[in-house]
Every structure is written in structure tokens, then in C-alpha cells.
Amino acid sequence: MRAVVIRKFGGPETVELVETAVPEPGPGQVRIKVAAAAVNPVDVAYRAGVLVPLPEDGLLGLGWDVAGTVDAVGAEAPYAAGTDVVALAYGPAPVKAQAEYVVVDASAVAPAPASVDAVHASTVPLNSLTAAQALDLPALAPGSTLLVTGAAGAVGGYAVQLAHRAGIEVTGVAGPADEALVRSFGADGFLRRGEEAGLFDAVLDAAVVGADALAYVRDGGDYVGVIPHAGPPSVRDIRVQVVEVAADGERLATLVALVDQGVLTPRVAGTYPLEEAGRAHTRLTEGGVRGRLVLIP
Template structure:
């Protein structure tokens, strides 16, 4: 079978389409014939070597990818899925067989759910990892209806899912955006959109100062401070000025952070999120009802993985880039929606 492989760490061009044997499922596992697999920031970290410590026990090639959609091709003992079922799944790439970007992927049945008939099978590949992460962020915060939530990076995949889920749950969402993204964030459910950039005053500000300035603009919009912040853009400590005393922040990357003023920090770890199937079932239903937007940005052949990595690293991707493995790929590249 074809798979996207990392034979050595480095720049995007180290990614290759390789040939591997088709894996067999063990009890409690499914083999999925892959329709599509999404490209995520974690894939870039894996490819560059930032996550080498997590792969030290395994031999290359490493297969990236954390979410997948397709059809059940084989089922191990103790599973309740039928051959041919349309499914989507969360995939752990930190294992000997690697991640989702291959023609066939074996996954635990517990991390797999049916794709509802009203949801496009290829688009469904854009849901599991980022939507599940957004679901975890809101679960960690446990905010009541009417609470105010700030979201950085709202136009990105994770931030967009956080906005939609939060709005669906009755939260007041405040998000930052460049001018061209303001209509998108309003469509996703942000009640208040804060300008991403301050008025130009000369030389571009340093990143720390820019984030601090953004916190001030959040405070202008919500003078009392927001109840919580999901930092999907990984801006860190400077943006904490947006949060009220005793509020909360959800961070998306590990690292040192000592929030001031009694602010509680929650760290995302979607790998450890319990009962993924229940959350994925809810997310699939919301997507089918139009309350959660897969927002496919591009459909790409597996050989285009290096270009997908370059685009994601450059920023500005407004949706999910999906590597399509089924035989029906025709080169379509739909605009983000």
C-alpha cells in the first residue's frame, strides 16, 4: 500500500510516498480503507524532528497523520462495525505502524465512529483531531451558558471549531481576526471580533509586544476581562491580560507558563482524552446538522504532502488540507468555505 513516510527528519521535502505492507487488525481493532487523512501541525513537528523523543523506540519510516475517514475493510474480534461501514477515526501516530496517512490504517474501534449519511466521507477526515481537541478544551473549562470565552487563532482549524462549539453551547465568544477573516468568524459564531493588528505606528512590533497589544484590544471589547481563553494561536503569557482575575486559560502546547492573578491553566492532551467515541459521535452529528463546519481547504494527492506542510507552516490556511487516498481522486481543490 502507499503511505506518506518520513525516512529522516528535516524540511518538507523529506516526505516521500512509500510502499508498505497492508496491516492486519487485532482484537478490538478495525482496518480502514482510507478515503482521506488530514494534515495537522503535529505532522510538521513529527517531520522536523521536534517529536523525536516520542519516536525513539520505533524504526523509520514514520507515518504522520492523526485523523482519517474511510470504510471498514476488516474487523478484529470484539468489534461492532460491519465491513463497508463509513467511518472516521482519531489516529495515534506514535506507535510502530504510525499514523493516518496511508491507504489502509488499523485503529482501535474505541476511537472510531460512523460517519452520518449526510456528511461527505472525504470532508469527515477534517473533523477528528481538531474538533476533538476543541471538545476537550471546552470540557476542561466547564463554563456555564452566558460565560465569555476568548479564542485566539479563530480562523484556523482548531480555533474555528472552538468558536462553533462554544456558540452552540451558549457561550459568548470573543475572537481576534485579520480584517479579511472577520466575516468568517461572525459566521462561525463569534459575537465580538477583535482586530488582530493594532493601527500601524511605524516598525512592526515584537511578537511579545504584539500579543500584549492584542490583550489590550480584548480588554477594550470586554473591560472586565473574559472568563476564559483558548489560546489556539499559541501566543502564550502576553495574551493572558485578556483574562479576568481568577479566570482560566487552555494552552495547546506544553511548556512553562505561570499565569498571574489566580488564572487557572489547563493543558490540552487529546491523546489522553477519555471516551473519544462519545465525543466524536456528538461532533459528527453536529457536522451533519450544519452546526460544525469541516471547512475543507484543499484535496491533495499523497505526493503533495510536502506542499501541504509548506502551506501550513506559512500560515493563513483557512480550513483542512486533506490527502486523498481513494481511487476517485481527481485533483479537485475546493476553496475554503
């Protein structure tokens, strides 16, 4: 089968398509025939050598988001072949989701949404789980105020929608051209990047603004970052936390249900065949992408 990997760190030119053996599921695992796999900033970070070292065998697979069909199961895996699913392919491995087949733990899998195609479904796992788990950290009550940076992006957009559903008064930060989009997610307020504003109970920093975002948090409030181990130093008794997304099929199933209810909006910015993964990396690096770029085997 074909799989997208890197053998060395660097730019989009390091992204390769290789032939490799079809993986076999072990106990508690499922093998998914991939229909679509999203490209995320974490893939860029892997490629650049920011997050993990190259494994001893020299191959590091790319792809965290997958939508497809279960085609083989290991012992005690609670899925049947032929089931349409989405999953988070968490952590480093020689083969990940950007491939023709991927093996994941069954605990990372959820039934696919019925209301969208596989391309859109593939944009759900990583970004919606990151948004939901980030919103868990400040434990905001209904009526609390929240500022979301990068509110037009994939994580930020889901965060605005989830916060709005929870009764939180949410304001989104993005470029001026994105105001209508951010308000369509349910944002009560909108700020242009760099615009001054009052103080909020919490900031969810999906745009990775860092220390500058603390200026929007009230004394003793919450800052939540999305890059593990990379939160800014605390000031004014602000509680600084960062989310490290965890694979959670049960939570993912609840988020998929919200897609089918129209609460969450998967967005696709473009599609590429698997052999053009490097082009997708180049486009993502250029910035300004609204929605996810998706690879199709």
C-alpha cells in the same frame, strides 16, 4: 500499500511515500481503507522532531485524521466491513492515517457524517475533539465570557461554534479579513490580532499566543492551551491548563452528529494526492490556510 512517513526530522523534503505491508487489525481494532486524510500542524511537529523521537525501526508515520470505509475487523470490534467511518489515529506509529490503509482501535472510531463527503469528513476528528476537550477544562457556564485566539483556524473555528452552542459569550481573535468568517461561526464579538480588549472569564489559545494571551484573562480566570506541556506560567491566580487530545469514538460520534445538524462546519482548503504529501506540508508551513489540507490516496 503506500504510506506517508519520515525517516529523519527536518523540512517538507523529509516526507516520503513508501511501500509497506497492509496492516492487520488485532482484537478490538478495525482496518480502514482510507478515502481521505487531513494534514494537521501536529504532523508538521512530528516531522520537525518536536513531539516524539524516531522509533527504532526508523519509520514514523504521519496523519491523525482519517475518513474511509472499514474493510477488516479484529475480534470483538463493533463495526462491520463496509461501514463508512471517521477516526482519530492517535499517537506515534510506523503507519498512520496518511496511507492507503490504517488500523485503529475501534474505540477511536465513529460513523462518518452523512451530510459531507469523505474529504470534508476527514477534517473533523482531531480538530473537533481538541476543541471540545479544551472547552471541558474551564467548565464555563452559559453566559460566561470566552476569548478564542486563532478563531479562523480549524480548532478555533470549532471552538467558537461549540461555545456559541453552549450559550457562552464568545469573542474570536483573527486577522481583519477573517471577521465575517469568525462571526459566521457564531462569535458575539471579534478582535483583530493585537487589539486591546477587556477581560474574559477564559481564553482558549488555539493560535498558541502563549503568555501574551494571559492579558485577556480576568484575575482567577482560565487559560487553556492546545500544546501539551507548554502552557505559560500563571499570573494573577489564573488557572493554566492545556488540552492533550484523547481518542474518543463516543465523543466523536456526538461531534459528527453536530456536523450533520449544521452546528459544526468542516472546511477544506485544498486537496493533494498522497504522493504530493510534501507539497501539502510546504503549503501548511507557509501559513494562512483556512480549513485543512487533505490527502487523497
